[in-house]
Amino acid sequence: MSLRLTEILTILKEHDLLISVDSDKALTFENITYDSRQVTEKTLFFCKGNFKETYLKSAKELGAIAYVSEHRYEAGNGLLAIQVKDIQNAMSLIGAAFYDYPQNELFIIAYTGTKGKTTSSYFARSILQNTTNDKVALFSTIDTVLGNKPKDCFKSHLTTPESIDIFRNMRKAIDNGMTHLVMEVSSQAYKKNRVFGLKFDVGIFLNISPDHIGPNEHPTFADYLHCKEQLLVNSKVCIINAETDYLKDVYYAAKTTSQPDDIYLYSRKGISNSMNLPIDCEFEGVTDNLNSNVIKVKSISDKCKKLSIANDYQLSVVGDYNESNAASAIIASAIAGSQISDAQKGLSSLVIPGRMESYPSENHGTIYVDYAHNYASMHALLGFLKSNSPKGKVIVVVGSTGDKGVDRREGFGKALTENADEAFLTTDDPGFENPLDIAKEIDSYIDHQKVNVHFELDRKKAIKQAILCGDKHSIIVVAGKGRDPYQKINGVDTPYETDSVVVNNILKGL
């Protein structure tokens, strides 16, 4: 791929982003990057974020011929300098042009929400794989999938990548024959303008609750909500969970750029929404227990009836909140052209890494490995398990991350008090904090009349103790990490086998 300087200058001028450029000579760039370690001959280099001038120096040595930046740097002397008003916006627009606007060659379904993005994205992809004969790319928190060969599937670094990476990955997916893309769009992606200028065919708003507020994330809840709503503002068709908090704001955000005919509202049957808006699609649990999850979907509005989605669907994962996630995926996929049989097959056969993985044991009950890592998800998870296991004790292994999401500690204390019998407080990405201090903080929010608390900071030992503490009726929840293969400790990603592997190994040794 390549891009001429003249095209870049036109784009920047059209978006009122250009402050100055040294000259408009006939340059052509053969690579673009924001990371000096990726620079090759004829690269256009972007200086962004916690940038250091030494990165520009090494970019120059490695073959950069120009740089884009909000400031001019001495280290850039000898390179063509393009000064812009907003580096993130400029990077996204130039990224799209460099990769020749790949978004126009894909049908893109994008998910936002505090909880359920990954699960729902996997649901939607699984359905559409049947519709398209396996031509669906995926950008998720867990994996990035750009094709059907093993080399085209790798662990993601961010939920929503940096703009240049988004467009490069889209182009690779197209080159690999993909026609559709399902992606998660985090609020941080809008905060950092990683998706600036990008339009989505379908945007889905799942839910919102306080999370991701603090240094390096969002200064306030209002900012978090605003960033999430941006997905709807940038989507042609919007799908909204009518049970979400702040429905009014969310719905009005969708209406700013979509006609009511292009907005679909869904909810559980019998639940009225705060705006009394007519619902397009209803779902209800037919069976909803620890062994089986079947939902019935009903179309209410004429536009939803045209999608032909009314039917029963067996889900491969349990959890009542997954019924709502699945309903969103059924609607989104139908808008993209799926048939009922595609959805029935896709939803019944799927395994989602680290989400509601269940491991039955002979004498210690069932162990669930799950990614719940804030109040909303822990409350949903434990509430579901407890109500389906009236005889057994609920035993939970949990820690909370250091350096961010501090309010999750209170949330865990509250969720454990509501539904747990035993809690093993342990380590989960402590960062630069002392994991014992984090565990003590969680403990300070637990009602000890209701929950027995144990401290074991070695996560593997905590999991083993929790399993041994259970009898054959117990529900043991290992929460927060799913298949994360590391613990973030003092700035280092320290390898960790994953909760799934640890549980498996313990069970083998019993």
Ligand SMILES: CC(=O)N[C@H]1[C@@H](OP(=O)(O)OP(=O)(O)OC[C@H]2O[C@@H](n3ccc(=O)[nH]c3=O)[C@H](O)[C@@H]2O)O[C@H](CO)[C@@H](O)[C@@H]1O[C@H](C)C(=O)N[C@@H](C)C(=O)N[C@H](CCC(=O)O)C(=O)O
């Ligand atoms: C606050 C935030 O969003 N930070 C992201 C941002 O950091 P940044 O721009 O400051 O970049 P940096 O890594 O500090 O480095 C500065 C620049 O120097 C460059 N560099 C660096 C080293 C070098 O040798 N040469 C060089 O050129 C880097 O490539 C970069 O361009 O851009 C980086 C990629 O370029 C991201 O890795 C980083 O995410 C950090 C790791 C992060 O934790 N982000 C979280 C908050 C996040 O984005 N989370 C959401 C999910 C939230 C949810 O669950 O809903 C997500 O979408 O993942």
Ligand SMILES: Nc1ncnc2c1ncn2[C@@H]1O[C@H](COP(=O)(O)OP(=O)(O)OP(=O)(O)O)[C@@H](O)[C@H]1O
């Ligand atoms: N719709 C939902 N409502 C509440 N909790 C949910 C919902 N869907 C999933 N969960 C819980 O949240 C956990 C995380 O789910 P998932 O990974 O799908 O969400 P996410 O939005 O991608 O999360 P994150 O932004 O933290 O990566 C699950 O393991 C489950 O416990």
